[in-house]
Amino acid sequence: MVDTSEEARLALLERLELLDSAPEQEFDAVVQLAQQLTGCKIALVSLLDAHRQWFKAKAGLDVNETPRDIAFCAHAVAADDVLVVPDARQDDRFADNPLVTGAPDIRFYAGVPIHAAEDASDDTSPRLPLGTLCVIDDQPRTIDPAGLKMLGHLATLVETLISARRTAALAVQMAEERGHNLRELSRKHRQLRQAERIANIGSWRLTLGDDQLEWSDQTYAIHEMECGAEISLKAALDFYAEKSREILVSTIEQTLVTGEPFDVEADFTTARGNYRRVRSMGELELENGKPVALIGVFQDITERHKMEEALRHAAHTDDLTRIASRGRCNQVIDDSIKTTAAAGQRCALLLIDLDHFKAVNDRLGHQAGDDVLRVIASRLQAPYLAGSFAARLGGDEFVLLITDQALLRDLRGLLRRLLLDLRYSIRADKQTFRVSATIGAAWLDAQTASRSDLLRNADAALYAAKRRERGTAVIAGQAVPIAPGQSDTVPVAIARQG
Numbered sequence: 001m002v003d004t005s006e007e008a009r010l011a012l013l014e015r016l017e018l019l020d021s022a023p024e025q026e027f028d029a030v031v032q033l034a035q036q037l038t039g040c041k042i043a044l045v046s047l048l049d050a051h052r053q054w055f056k057a058k059a060g061l062d063v064n065e066t067p068r069d070i071a072f073c074a075h076a077v078a079a080d081d082v083l084v085v086p087d088a089r090q091d092d093r094f095a096d097n098p099l100v101t102g103a104p105d106i107r108f109y110a111g112v113p114i115h116a117a118e119d120a121s122d123d124t125s126p127r128l129p130l131g132t133l134c135v136i137d138d139q140p141r142t143i144d145p146a147g148l149k150m151l152g153h154l155a156t157l158v159e160t161l162i163s164a165r166r167t168a169a170l171a172v173q174m175a176e177e178r179g180h181n182l183r184e185l186s187r188k189h190r191q192l193r194q195a196e197r198i199a200n201i202g203s204w205r206l207t208l209g210d211d212q213l214e215w216s217d218q219t220y221a222i223h224e225m226e227c228g229a230e231i232s233l234k235a236a237l238d239f240y241a242e243k244s245r246e247i248l249v250s251t252i253e254q255t256l257v258t259g260e261p262f263d264v265e266a267d268f269t270t271a272r273g274n275y276r277r278v279r280s281m282g283e284l285e286l287e288n289g290k291p292v293a294l295i296g297v298f299q300d301i302t303e304r305h306k307m308e309e310a311l312r313h314a315a316h317t318d319d320l321t322r323i324a325s326r327g328r329c330n331q332v333i334d335d336s337i338k339t340t341a342a343a344g345q346r347c348a349l350l351l352i353d354l355d356h357f358k359a360v361n362d363r364l365g366h367q368a369g370d371d372v373l374r375v376i377a378s379r380l381q382a383p384y385l386a387g388s389f390a391a392r393l394g395g396d397e398f399v400l401l402i403t404d405q406a407l408l409r410d411l412r413g414l415l416r417r418l419l420l421d422l423r424y425s426i427r428a429d430k431q432t433f434r435v436s437a438t439i440g441a442a443w444l445d446a447q448t449a450s451r452s453d454l455l456r457n458a459d460a461a462l463y464a465a466k467r468r469e470r471g472t473a474v475i476a477g478q479a480v481p482i483a484p485g486q487s488d489t490v491p492v493a494i495a496r497q498g
Contacts (some may be wrong), residue, residue, distance in 0.1 A: 004043055005128070008118060008126075008128060008369070009128045009129065009130070009265060010049070010050055010130050012130070013048075013049065013130055013322075015170075016116060016130070016165075017165060018047055018056055018130070018162070019047060019049060019054055020054065021056070023057065024056075024057075024165075025059035025440070025483045026161050027056055027161060028057050028059075029156065029162070030045065030057065030133070030154055030157055030158055031044060031045055031057045031058060031059040031133075031354030032041040033154065033409070034059075034133065034135055034151065034154050035059040035060060035135065035155075036327045037147075037150055038143070038147060038151070038388075039137075039293035039493050040060075040108070040109075040135035040136060040137040041060045041136065041138060042058070042059065042060035042061050042104065042135065042137070042259050043059045043060065043133075043134070043135045043136075044057065044058050044059075044061065044073075044132075044133070044134050044135075044136070045056070045057040045058075045123070045131065045132075045133055045158055045471055046071070046111075046131045046132050046133075046134060047069065047130055047131035047276065048068060048073060048074055048118070048129075048130070048131045048132075049068065050068070051067065051068050051133045052065045052066065052068050052071075052164070053065060053066055053067075053073050053131065060136075060430065061104060061136075063101070063124050067105060069118055069435055070097050070098055070099055070107070070226065071083055072085065072088075072094065072097075072099070072109045072134070072136075073111055073113060073131055073132040073346055075093065076111040076112070076113055076129075076132045076134070077113060077129045077131060078177065078439075079121075079134065080113055080129045081113065081316050082111070082112050082148065082152075083108045083109065083110070083111045083132075083146070084108075084109070084111075084143060085108065085110075086105050086107040086210070087107055087108070087109065087140035087142055087143065088100045088108075088109065089140075090140075092156065092373045094106070094109075094146065095199045096180070099132065104136070104138060105138040106136055106137075106138065106139060107138055107140045107141075108135075108136065108137040108138075108139065108140055108141045108142075108149075109134060109135075109136050110131050110134060110135050110143050110148070110151060110498060111132035111133070111135075112132060112148075112152050112154075112155040113129040113131075113135030114129070114130055114131055114132060114155050114158050114159050114162070114358045115127040115128060115129050115130065115159055115398070116128065116130055116159065116162050116163065116166070117163075119450070120163070120166055120170075120456070124360055127169045130162075132155075133151065133154055133155040133158050134340075135151065139481075141429060145335075149366055152354065157304075160304070164201075164299070167201060168201060168281070168297055168299065171201050171203055171297045171317040174424055175406065180185045183416075201218060201297050201299040202216045202217070202218035202221070202222055202296065202298045202299075202471070203216040203218075203295070203296070203297050203298070204216065204219055204221065204282075204283075204296055204297070204298055205214075205293055205294070205295045205296075206233065206293060206294040206295075207292070207293050208256075208291060208292060208293055209292070211232070211233045212234055213231055213232065213236060215231065216436055217471060218241065219298050222270075222276065222298060223239060223270055224269055224270035224271045224272045224274065225270075225271045235363065236485050237249065238267040238404060239269060239270070239271075240266055240267070240268040241267060241268065241269075244266035244267055247264065247266065248264060248266060248280070248448045250273070251264050252282070252294065255282065255283070255284065255294070256291070256294075259284055259291075261281065261282065261283035261284075262281065262282050262283070263279070263281045264278075264280055264282070265277065265278070265280075265301065266278060266281045276299060276300055276302050277300075277301050277304075277306075278299060278300055278301060278302075279298075279299045279301045280297075280298050280299075281297050281299075282294050282295065282296030282297075283295065283296060283297075290410050295482070302431060306368040307347075318377075318391070318392040320370055320373055320374065320392070321373055321374055321376075321377035321389050322377070322394050323377045323380065323381065323388065323392055324391035324392070325391065325392065326388065326392070326393050326394060328391060329389075329391035329393065329399055329401075330451060332389050332391070332401060333401060333451045333454065333455075334451050336401055336403055336444075337444060337448075337451065337454070338391075339405060339448070340444060341444070345403075346403060346405070346408050346443060346444060347401060347402060347408070347443075347444045348401075348402045348408060348411055348442065348443050349399065349400075349401055349402075349442050349444070349454050349455065349457075349467065350399065350401075350402065350418070350439050350441065350442055350458065351393075351397070351398075351399055351440045351441075351458040351459055351461075351462045352376075352380075352398040352399065352418075352422070352438075352439050352454070353396065353397055353402060353420075353437065353438050353439075353440075353462060353466070354376065354396035354397075354398075354432065354435055354436070354437055355435065355436045355437065355438055355470040355471055356434060356435050356436065357369065357372060357396040357402065357435055358396075358433060359433055360372055360426060361435050362426060363428075363433065364426065364433070368426060368428070370392075372424060372435055373392070373396065374412045376398065376422060376424070376437070377390065377392065377398070377423055379422055381420050382401055384407075384417075385400070385402075385407075386404075387401065387402060387403065388400055388402050388407070389401040389403070389405060389429065390418060390477040400418075402414070407473075409442065411475065412475070412482055415439060415441060415473040415475070415482045415483045416473075416482055416483070416484060417472065417482070418437070418439065419437060419439065419472075419473055419484030419485075420437070420473065420484040421436070422434050422437035423434065423437075423471075423484065424436075424437075426470075436470065436471035437460060437464065437467065437471070438465045438466050438470050438472060438473070438477070438482075439461025439472075439473035439474075439482075440458045440459060440460065440461030440463065440464070440473070440474055441458060441461055441464055441473060441474070441475045441476065442454055442458035442475070442476040443453075443456035443457075443475070443476070443477075457476040457477075458476060459475040460476060461473075461474040461475060462474070464481075465481060468481050469481065471483075472484075473486065
């Protein structure tokens with residue numbers, strides 16, 4: 001017997017024209033965020049075809065597809081439910097799977113099905129699973145309810161992108177047919193207006209001969225203007241800030257010269273003074289091979305943009321201390337290596353490990369330990385360190401990247417001051433617990449070609465400092481340890497506790 005639901009699912013997947021489509025930055029952003037937020041090595045938007053799973057977006061994996069019969073995602077799609085595999089080697093369904101016994105050596109898998117309506121114009125139409133948003137690691141692990149919830153939110157974002165892509169494609173198709181078949185457009189006008197309202201997408205047309213601008217009702221709505229009000233090209237561009245306006249004008253001119261369509265995102269202010277983030281897509285309308293107009297669609301993507309920015313900020317910020325996370329740290333170090341080397345300047349990386357922190361956690365509890373971490377993070381953002389970059393690597397490990405050339409003129413003095421400032425005492429139950437810091441520092445020099453080199457040098461210096469005496473610092477390549485004390489060249493911290 002033919003599985004009619006599978007037939008319908010495959011037919012919908014074909015209609016969406018997602019399979020073998022070009023990469024799109026919105027989908028790529030989602031998998032990168034999923035990878036960063038979960039800490040997994042691989043994140044995918046996987047679409048399940050008849051004989052394969054194909055990856056619309058991927059992070060941490062080089063291949064574009066795998067056979068369906070070995071796909072973990074096939075199980076999630078078949079059950080139309082979340083699938084979590086803590087250790088594939090211990091799961092009879094997957095223990096012999098080639099993706100487990102060989103590359104990419106899957107151990108952990110968590111996948112959430114992504115859906116699309118079979119009929120986008122019918123709110124009651126069945127929603128069919130197309131594939132999954134999944135994260136994969138080569139180490140066994142678990143995922144807590146908050147992590148699963150976050151993965152579900154990202155899967156919903158993928159569904160929204162698919163829906164918007166589908167509606168936008170329909171709107172563009174309708175706009176292209178406008179000059180060729182007015183009667184057909186009139187018949188479909190109500191459907192188009194409904195699609196515009198649902199997706200918050202409007203359409204527009206700019207006649208090249210006289211700069212006459214036409215907007216759909218939803219385009220007026222996004223601008224918070226009365227429908228039908230006359231609008232000139234100059235007035236339309238005045239909604240944008242100067243920099244965004246320059247980019248948009250340049251993009252339109254490029255399309256007129258090359259004939260290539262454009263797709264830009266920009267910030268603008270509505271007629272009522274409200275901020276909006278919008279996406280504008282356009283292309284040439286031709287008659288007898290000659291351009292007569294620009295036609296396109298206009299979408300309010302404010303909420304999506306806010307969500308992406310919030311997710312990006314969350315991925316870059318340590319939840320406990322509110323300073324930068326490990327992922328953000330790696331990016332900043334890479335950027336600093338390039339910029340300081342190009343400018344012929346210096347920078348130094350400090351790895352900071354807290355001493356006796358475990359005793360605070362064990363004797364006073366994790367809340368007290370968390371308070372210590374917050375205090376240390378705040379001291380790494382003291383006024384005299386303005387311009388430096390602080391991040392928490394995890395546990396009681398921190399990193400400080402110094403690029404201020406004035407501070408770098410006396411690195412030993414800076415380390416003495418830091419060792420003093422990072423001392424912290426807690427008194428509880430008639431006992432005093434003293435936390436200090438041990439620091440390993442490394443210079444960026446000609447022999448340091450990468451972030452891994454810089455971190456390795458700093459880590460070796462940290463190990464040397466610990467071996468000699470905790471609460472001291474060592475600069476890579478220098479034998480003399482540094483003890484805490486007052487510095488003549490580094491400003492005194494404004495506030496120091498403990």
